Amino acid sequence: MSSLSAPRRDGASPRLVIVGGGVAALEAILALHHLAGDGVEVELHTPGREFAYRPLLVGKPFGTGKVIDFDLDDLARHVGAAFYRDLVVAVDLERRQIITHEDERIPYDYLLFCPGAEPRAAVPGALTFRGLDDEGEVTRVVRGLRAGELRRLAFAIPGGVSWSLPIYELALMTAADLSAAGVEDAKLTVVSPEDLPLGIFGVRAGEHVRELLDRRGIEVITGVHPQEFENGLLQIAPGDPIEADVVIGAPRLEGRRVAGMPCDEHGFVGVDEHNRVIGAEGAFAAGDVTSFPVKQGGLAAQQADTVAEAIAADLGLRPVAAPFDPILRGVLWTGEKPQYLYGMLSGGHGETSVFSERPLWEREGKIVGRYLAPFLSAIPGVERPAGQTGARDEDSGH
């Protein structure tokens, strides 16, 4: 176990051990710091030293985005948490210990399990856009379209993908890029099992996104599952194959498995409404690794807040702990004005669906976390890439 920040070892405070160093982990540290101050000893165990802010990656092929690496040691130090560069290989829920790659056993009073999910290719023959490391291939495709070497690009969203927003962003930004370059004969198509593009935000927002895609000349084929891309044909079910020169697909996620942590066949961990791991005393899980069907950074942050509240209530620092009540907030980059989308996930889909070209919430960050967004917004360049204008006064679908 290699400590980078000095841990506090007064022995008096309960210890929260966090497995992971992503969105859920950071939000939980900040939330708990806010709710409990120094009342909880917090340790972060994760193999990498950086927190990679991934939503900005979609802009990279168009020269407007970047990955922002944030130093986890700095953050931990800032809020009095300890940071250890460990790959956690097992958890012992009975003894309340985690086990690191160096075979060290670390005891906990509370565990937050948030190692995220693994993106897997789901459409054979297609390029898979996972974010990191794939933007180079997408850049080559965009260059090929600009140069007229490629003409037909299809975007494929396979079944089981809940967060399709990056694929729509790639489609819209490609269309804007080609239009700016004077390319008029390229054909862009999005194929998706959704009823409406980004229909997860609700009917009104979904219809708005469909209109936006129509206006950009992007064909959208909904209610179909992309199967395979071979010999210039994207097979879909149901329906006739679609001709394409290249296909960019969204990945399907698998929860990151760690021995001893119960999970379903896809690696996802079952949690209750307070994000407690079902049947494991003192253990919580949050983020993409949980069985909650929508995998999104804002929701990972809301789950982390739920965990911090539950721990604070358990320690008598809060009268009650609010259960997880998911609200979906997304910023869709379009190559022009960003679109702000909002939807309630529990009940009243169409009723609560909102879209706007003005920010619908206080912080504009792509990952909306109560504590993480203001924290990150203090870092220049995180909020919006060059080339995105922030309109203030056009249509709103309230």
Ligand SMILES: Cc1cc2nc3c(=O)[nH]c(=O)nc-3n(C[C@H](O)[C@H](O)[C@H](O)COP(=O)(O)OP(=O)(O)OC[C@H]3O[C@@H](n4cnc5c(N)ncnc54)[C@H](O)[C@@H]3O)c2cc1C
């Ligand atoms: C291209 C792209 C665009 C996106 N756009 C948006 C967006 O606009 N808005 C939005 O809200 N979300 C967006 N997301 C989704 C968002 O990034 C994820 O939902 C979010 O990062 C999930 O948070 P998490 O904490 O569960 O996992 P992650 O952030 O993936 O963090 C997991 C952490 O666990 C660590 N880890 C893994 N295994 C172990 C182990 N065995 N032991 C210890 N640590 C381990 C990892 O190193 C990592 O630090 C986007 C994702 C991508 C890829």
